[in-house]
Amino acid sequence: MARRTGRGQEAHPAAPGGAPLQRHPGRGAGLIMAIDILAAGCISPIGFTLAETAAAARARMARLREIAWLDRRFEPYIVGRVDDEGLPPLSTQLELLNLQSREARMLRLAHAALAETLEALPDSSGPIPLLLGLPEHHTTLPIAPSSFLTRLVIQTGAPLDAGRSVAVARGRAAGLMALRQALLRVTSGESDYILVGGVDSLVDLYVLGTLDRAQRIRNAGNNDAFSPAEGAAFLLLGRSGPGATPLARLTGCGTGMEPGHLYADAPYLGDGLAAAIGSLLEATPPATPIACTYASFNGERYWAREFGVARLRNSHHFAEPMAMEHPAECCGDLGAAHGPLLAALAAHALAGRYRPGPCLVYASSDRGDRAAALLTPA
Numbered sequence: 001m002a003r004r005t006g007r008g009q010e011a012h013p014a015a016p017g018g019a020p021l022q023r024h025p026g027r028g029a030g031l032i033m034a035i036d037i038l039a040a041g042c043i044s045p046i047g048f049t050l051a052e053t054a055a056a057a058r059a060r061m062a063r064l065r066e067i068a069w070l071d072r073r074f075e076p077y078i079v080g081r082v083d084d085e086g087l088p089p090l091s092t093q094l095e096l097l098n099l100q101s102r103e104a105r106m107l108r109l110a111h112a113a114l115a116e117t118l119e120a121l122p123d124s125s126g127p128i129p130l131l132l133g134l135p136e137h138h139t140t141l142p143i144a145p146s147s148f149l150t151r152l153v154i155q156t157g158a159p160l161d162a163g164r165s166v167a168v169a170r171g172r173a174a175g176l177m178a179l180r181q182a183l184l185r186v187t188s189g190e191s192d193y194i195l196v197g198g199v200d201s202l203v204d205l206y207v208l209g210t211l212d213r214a215q216r217i218r219n220a221g222n223n224d225a226f227s228p229a230e231g232a233a234f235l236l237l238g239r240s241g242p243g244a245t246p247l248a249r250l251t252g253c254g255t256g257m258e259p260g261h262l263y264a265d266a267p268y269l270g271d272g273l274a275a276a277i278g279s280l281l282e283a284t285p286p287a288t289p290i291a292c293t294y295a296s297f298n299g300e301r302y303w304a305r306e307f308g309v310a311r312l313r314n315s316h317h318f319a320e321p322m323a324m325e326h327p328a329e330c331c332g333d334l335g336a337a338h339g340p341l342l343a344a345l346a347a348h349a350l351a352g353r354y355r356p357g358p359c360l361v362y363a364s365s366d367r368g369d370r371a372a373a374l375l376t377p378a
Contacts, residue, residue, distance in 0.1 A: 033187045034250065035187065035239065036238060037236070038236045038240060038244070039119065039121075039247065040344035042113050042116070042233035043082055044231040044331045044334065045231065045331045046063045050233075050345075053327075053331070054345055054348045054349065057327040057345060063330065064079065065079070067081065071208070072212055073219070077212075079203050079208075080231075080332030081203050081230060090155070100141055102201055102204045105230070107148075114156055117195065117197075117236050125159070125193050127161035128193050129164035129191055130152075130161075130166075130197065131166055131182060132199070133200075133336040134148065134169040134170075134336050135171065135202075135335050136169055136174075137207050137335065137366070138207075139204050143169070146167070148167055170367075171365035171367065171369065172333075172335060172336065172369075173365040174365070174369070175336070175340035176343065176373050177255055182194045183253060186239065196235045196237060197234035197340050200232075200336035200337045201335070202228035223299075224301050226300055227328070231334040232337050247347035247350065247351040248350040248375045249377070249378050250375055253374075254279040254371070258272025258364070259271070262367070263367055270309030270310065272306070274313045276362065276372045277310045277314055286317060290319060290359070291319045291322060291357060292356050292360070293324055294346045294360070297328060298326075298333040299333075306364065323356065327341070339363035342361045342363060343361045343373060346359040357377045358376045359374070359375045360372060360373075
């Protein structure tokens, strides 16, 4: 059953990319197309770059630590926090706006990861659209998506096409949901290149307090919980040119909605993720069984159950044995950055040939969104 909170489902805005997302409980939507993951970048508690983060996750090096803030038991929170030395300073122009600390932190996180990703963008490409996932758990003042995009351009100086960029507050699944729109835009010829990413910081006193009251934060007395963290991750997608070697190939995406999500009163059956993965595999059957899965498991037992349902219903598509990767055990839960981080890590692993393909990547948001993607070696 879903956790009871006394609150019903919240309405969501349009899907990342601007297209309305039709919601049919237990029914997924798959997309048949393929584009290249040309580059990726990230920053996390276990690495300032994708290579560092991938190496630490591969070695199972956890980096979770106590901070000065105390929980309701007057014990220090244990979180995944990025060292300040890895972050660029906040733009002087933005300092004058007196932004809330969480938004300022997220802008700096996004700056670091975006700069790494854009190193591979050709100089002649022109402004590029960005589809960005933002937090679904808000502090006292929710971050305005359009304002965040505007401020991100100021902070980074990146060649972003603001008019064709979209940001939505949909949590872990948002970035993988945006991959669906990225596929449509590139294959239709609307964009030669497109960025997909996510940024979040759950290391905010108000957010931590809210999660702590719901008994969701891991501590000495609570193992059915997770470690809040922060980070950012981005993917550069498009068609690879002559002589270029992409990290991996994105061959399909699927989305779904879980009626029995964490904040709903409906029974939790695991239908949302099963539908997302099922629609993906029906539309894009892998040539060989899925050999590795990158999952958004964060330590809460709730999430393990739904993947069990999804795998059972699609068992013929999975190899035996199958490698399972869930880097939250090392870096904590990165919120809206988690889905793009998983895709970046999977692409890096396929490019480095230290994980077998094809790779399934999936992420689940607290309020019902489910998204999955299939990656193959380039």
